[in-house]
Amino acid sequence: MTTPQTTPPPGTFEILHADASSGARTGRLWTAHGPIETPVFMPVGTQGTVKTLEPRDLTENGVQVILGNTYHLMLRPGVSIVEACGGLHRFMGWGGPILTDSGGFQVFSLANLRKVRPGGVEFQSHIDGTKFFLGPAEAMAIQRGLGSDIAMCLDECPPYPCDPQTACQAVDKTLSWAALCKRQARAPGQLVFGIVQGGEYAPLRERCARELVAIGFDGYAVGGVSVGEPEPVLLREIDDGVRHLPVARPRYVMGLGDFGQMVASVACGVDMFDCVMPTRHARNGTAFTRHGSFPVKAGEYKLDTRPVEEGCGCYACRHFSRAYIRHLLNVGEILGVRLLTIHNVHCYMGFFREMRAAIAAGAFETWRREFAAKRQEQRGAGSGES
């Protein structure tokens, strides 16, 4: 345990254990709100809340860092309000690290409501149609106002498939915006990460990564993945990006939430992930377990008195049955989605804790093989139950 006097400055990234047979490593990234043990999974809290969870639920379930979103928070309640309320941490009552996305993903997901221009993106609010502009300066100013620990550069996230010309233009824009983001003022101790784009084109990924490194950031993300491409393409894109990023800096793959894909990424040297999967799937009735997922809403669980995941120590699994949670979900009771969210987040956190322990013990490859085997077995069994 590090004492306060010796707390390293934000941005310090300690690599604790490097795996001998892969790129996997465990590390500790220091932020203004404390350290983050990596590899880490960051639940998504777009609008200043990880949907259905209280900050103490996050803490109790081992969450270290969460996401917030520039686009959504600038629309509602507006940065000035968050700022006036003491910044995002105080506003939402979360004392741990927060990473804010720049709105770059909304360039992709709100495609029909925006226009990408050289200097930034013109959005039309999905709420009331109001037009506004988000450029590098705006994105950084908002993230500064929110007071996040890690700010992301504004990037252009093109869809898949994407022709080389379009991908190249997205890279150019992303790079020029990154250079501008780097120059903006930051909140005290705030880190800034650059984002590698380039679609499925390795040379573009490489160029983007190298130029970002030349600009110099506290960490680097691989973006524009899991936007519809097949898994082999996705994994290649990640590898193509990560391999040109400095070993000494944290690497983050944006939007990845599949266990197998994340393990493969860790093997490539990735340290950070975020995804809506555990939380959104919970709200839609799907439970995650270490070795697969299953729809709790399915009729086959109506009399199942076992916990969602046997052996799980989360509050939902300690106190409630699949049958009960299924019932809650089917009648639309809010507690159902909350309990399942608690479980899914707990499951993700446990999975990463296990993975970190395996890497630290020098057993990553063994652990990885066992994980793959169990997962395969589970697939064969047909569902997550047993």
Added chain:
RNA sequence: GGUGGGGUACUCAAGUGGUCAACGAGGGCAGACUGUAAAUCUGCUGGCUAACGCCUCCGAAGGUUCGAGUCCUUCCCCCACCA
């Protein structure tokens, strides 16, 4: 006893001669979801079939018609009002 209204699939509820195995909603079932416009969305939901398709079906029984959920007759049941 009289008058009026009504009985349609798991439920509610459209449909008044063929385009009806039957609108719609709910429920049920299945699937999807990867930097959250998502407690959302999609599909199926009479039986048999992998499918083409076949069979049964709109309170019951008869009838009219080339053809009836729809028209006619009788019967059964429900509701409202009047006695």
